[in-house]
Amino acid sequence: MCEAAAYILKNGREELVLADVDVIEPDGDSLRLVNIFGEQKTLKANIISLNLLNHKVILVEKP
Amino acid sequence: MCEAAAYILKNGREELVLADVDVIEPDGDSLRLVNIFGEQKTLKANIISLNLLNHKVILVEKP
Numbered sequence: 754m755c756e757a758a759a760y761i762l763k764n765g766r767e768e769l770v771l772a773d774v775d776v777i778e779p780d781g782d783s784l785r786l787v788n789i790f791g792e793q794k795t796l797k798a799n800i801i802s803l804n805l806l807n808h809k810v811i812l813v814e815k816p
Numbered sequence: 817m818c819e820a821a822a823y824i825l826k827n828g829r830e831e832l833v834l835a836d837v838d839v840i841e842p843d844g845d846s847l848r849l850v851n852i853f854g855e856q857k858t859l860k861a862n863i864i865s866l867n868l869l870n871h872k873v874i875l876v877e878k879p
Contacts, residue, residue, distance in 0.1 A: 755818040800863040
């Protein structure tokens with residue numbers, strides 16, 4: 754499987770937003786994250802980096 | 817393996833930027849893409865969506 758954990762960068766620390774994420778897509782001015790279990794989270798953020806071999810996606814809150 | 821193909825959205829069409837991408841990270845105001853063969857591309861773009869089960873990352877050029 755090829756899912757990843759999505760973290761948001763806050764005050765220099767990575768906080769887990771959602772594990773096992775499959776899809777991240779724009780939803781208006783927000784991002785919708787969907788994982789392989791169908792769980793969804795929507796937040797005002799941008800994707801800043803990916804490391805797929807480490808299964809990691811880093812987000813930052815929109816200014 | 818968990819690499820993905822990175823496409824840039826131009827005039828409503830997806831153009832392949834780099835295949836087998838492992839890492840996408842900020843490089844100044846650009847994005848650096850690195851694939852599993854060590855090939856790199858740097859471009860002024862943002863990541864707008866991911867679909868990891870389909871191994872696809874969509875970028876858009878920065879305005």
